[in-house]
Amino acid sequence: MIRLHNIHKYYGSGEQSLHVLKGIDLHIAEGELVSIMGSSGSGKSTLLNILGLLDSHDVGDYTLAGTPIVRLREKHAARLRNQFIGFVFQSFNLLPFKNAMENVALPLYYQGVGRRARNEAAKAYLDMVGLADRATHMPNELSGGQKQRVAIARALVTQPKVILADEPTGALDSTTTEEVMEIIKEVHGKGNTIVIVTHEHDIAAQTQRCITLKDGLIVPDTVLSSETAQVVG
DSSP states (O other): OOEEEEEEESSSGGGGOEEEEEEEEEETTOEEEEEEOOOOSSSHHHHHHHHHHEEEESSSEEEEEEEEEEEHHHHHHHHHHHHHHHEEETTTOOOOOSOOHHHHHHHHHHHHOOOOHHHHHHHHHHTTTTGGGTTOOOOSSSOOHHHHHHHHHHHHHHSSEEEESSTTTTTHHHHHHHHHHHHHHHHHTTOOEEEEOSSOOHTTSSSSHHHHHHTTEEEEEEOOOOOHHHHHH
16 A cells, blocks of 8 residues: 655755655555654654655655655645545644534545535544534534544545544543544554554554654564454454
8 A cells, every 4th residue: 555665855955954764665555554653853754744745755766555656746746635645633633613514524625526415424424433413513612532533534534545643642631542542443444544653652552563763764663463453453
């Protein structure tokens, strides 16, 4: 599903150039549930942005679902993002002036789906995450966990091949974190490829593989035990 070979990323130029990613080789298979960990400045956010086509790499090869990713115009990148990728963010990124259903339906609007069809799809995905009764509630009327469930429904509504989650439980308490991770694992069980950036070891322990970054490089993968994998899958 995702293949990276010798990926390098620089910011700035000349003597002020910052070499953030220093030759990343990575393969994530279709249907995997993978976590990415690393200290601040290790390059994990940069890597996630490249995976999500929010940033471009300077050197190397990136293939997403069989499609080579080279320097893209923003319009083309946006089209590929909408086709292949769903995002879940720590800060939820919900539009405050739209209700839960409208927030979930928004990606379908950008795909040109009619209002009735996109609202029906949004309601179905809200039902999947247990929020059918909150469809007309505004974000400020929802708890943190409910907001993250709306964000997950929004990420799923276009039926993307890959879901990228950036610290999806970072703003949640422990009980709500468990609830959100159960939903993520349920989504994974339906065959989605999911990549989670996290600093929480207990979150990484619930994934099938943990990729650790240090100083812009990947340290050897940790493949989780079969017992843990059975809990995940």
